[in-house]
Amino acid sequence: MRAAVLHGFGKLVVDEVADPVPRPDEVVVDVTCVQPSVTECGLVLGEPIAMHAQLARALADGPVRFGGHEFCGVVSEAGADSGVAVGATVTAVETIHCGRCAACRRARPDACARPEFIGFTRPGAFAERVAVPAASVVPVPAGVSASAVAAIQPLAGAIHAHAEADIRPGESVLVIGAGVMGLLAIQVARHGNAGVVIVAGRSPAKLALAERFGADVVLGADADVRRAVRDATDGIGADVVIETAGGPPEAGLAGVATLDLAARCVRRGGRIVMVSVLPQRFEAPVGLLRERSVALLHPRSGAGGYSPAASVFEYALRLVARGDVDVESLVTHRLHGIDALPEAVEMTANKAAHGAINPVQVVLP
Numbered sequence: 242m243r244a245a246v247l248h249g250f251g252k253l254v255v256d257e258v259a260d261p262v263p264r265p266d267e268v269v270v271d272v273t274c275v276q277p278s279v280t281e282c283g284l285v286l287g288e289p290i291a292m293h294a295q296l297a298r299a300l301a302d303g304p305v306r307f308g309g310h311e312f313c314g315v316v317s318e319a320g321a322d323s324g325v326a327v328g329a330t331v332t333a334v335e336t337i338h339c340g341r342c343a344a345c346r347r348a349r350p351d352a353c354a355r356p357e358f359i360g361f362t363r364p365g366a367f368a369e370r371v372a373v374p375a376a377s378v379v380p381v382p383a384g385v386s387a388s389a390v391a392a393i394q395p396l397a398g399a400i401h402a403h404a405e406a407d408i409r410p411g412e413s414v415l416v417i418g419a420g421v422m423g424l425l426a427i428q429v430a431r432h433g434n435a436g437v438v439i440v441a442g443r444s445p446a447k448l449a450l451a452e453r454f455g456a457d458v459v460l461g462a463d464a465d466v467r468r469a470v471r472d473a474t475d476g477i478g479a480d481v482v483i484e485t486a487g488g489p490p491e492a493g494l495a496g497v498a499t500l501d502l503a504a505r506c507v508r509r510g511g512r513i514v515m516v517s518v519l520p521q522r523f524e525a526p527v528g529l530l531r532e533r534s535v536a537l538l539h540p541r542s543g544a545g546g547y548s549p550a551a552s553v554f555e556y557a558l559r560l561v562a563r564g565d566v567d568v569e570s571l572v573t574h575r576l577h578g579i580d581a582l583p584e585a586v587e588m589t590a591n592k593a594a595h596g597a598i599n600p601v602q603v604v605l606p
């Protein structure tokens with residue numbers, strides 16, 4: 242079969258590789274749609290994020306199979322002990338806890354000391370076929386497209402962020418950023434139990450989507466966000482701020498100023514959930530946060546923990562199946578055939594330049 246192989250940073254090539262063979266507790270999935278995550282794009286380019294050091298060590302020994310944990314496919318082979326039916330449409334949870342370390346034995350798989358990651362520590366779905374443990378497989382309900390399934394992991398992340406904020410009925414939510422994570426956060430808040438939902442973004446097209454998704458107050462690039470939030474919350478500030486816009490300006494993101502904005506817009510005793518991935522070290526408004534007793538939180542996925550629960554994926558897929566959350570409107574670009582993977586990675590790494598909202602998807606025949 243054909244699969245993406247990383248021959249060095251910035252050199253992702255689609256090569257002929259051996260077909261996967263399932264172990265008794267695994268299944269082989271024929272990939273129908275896959276999208277690169279923003280983290281994968283950064284790792285391909287050699288950015289010092291996430292598992293960069295591990296990847297650099299592996300590359301020192303030669304080319305490595307790389308990428309592909311956000312995908313949809315059809316089970317084509319099932320190991321004898323898998324309990325999964327051939328022909329089922331599925332996706333998989335990317336983090337596989339070891340089940341044997343001290344954390345796993347204490348029922349804390351989110352703190353597993355030796356987790357595996359599909360597409361990083363084992364071959365992933367940047368390929369025509371991928372073998373995954375049956376325990377990680379998530380069945381896809383009827384009526385959800387392959388494209389929506391491949392885009393489900395960011396929605397699971399948005400659900401984790403919402404859960405972390407522990408929003409009580411009617412609480413106000415400010416979402417900073419109207420990119421894919423911001424637009425998902427708005428929809429989850431709307432169909433969760435939020436009261437007034439406010440969004441601050443820059444792109445008129447994305448803000449129009451935010452309005453369609455149920456944001457009550459939509460603030461563009463020229464808005465005085467702090468004042469507008471005060472006005473919408475009877476002068477006290479937002480109960481919860483979901484921050485999704487920070488990150489490198491060269492990738493079209495808003496730098497590190499978003500945490501300052503969040504700290505100025507949240508109410509006394511409120512919560513800020515940091516969804517974006519900011520640099521390891523930067524100047525932060527710690528004094529202001531302490532003075533106002535604001536909790537700074539991180540979702541379980543993306544930073545500070547793993548999200549191995551298939552139940553969140555199942556819930557996310559149900560939200561899409563019911564039409565409560567629209568992920569397909571966020572998928573602006575699709576390429577065809579496995580050989581288009583390097584181009585999809587390049588375009589996803591430069592989403593702003595290509596006018597893409599969701600990562601660029603690759604559809605397989």
Ligand SMILES: [Zn+2]
Pocket residue numbers: 338339340341342343344345350352353354355356
């Ligand atoms: Zn473990």
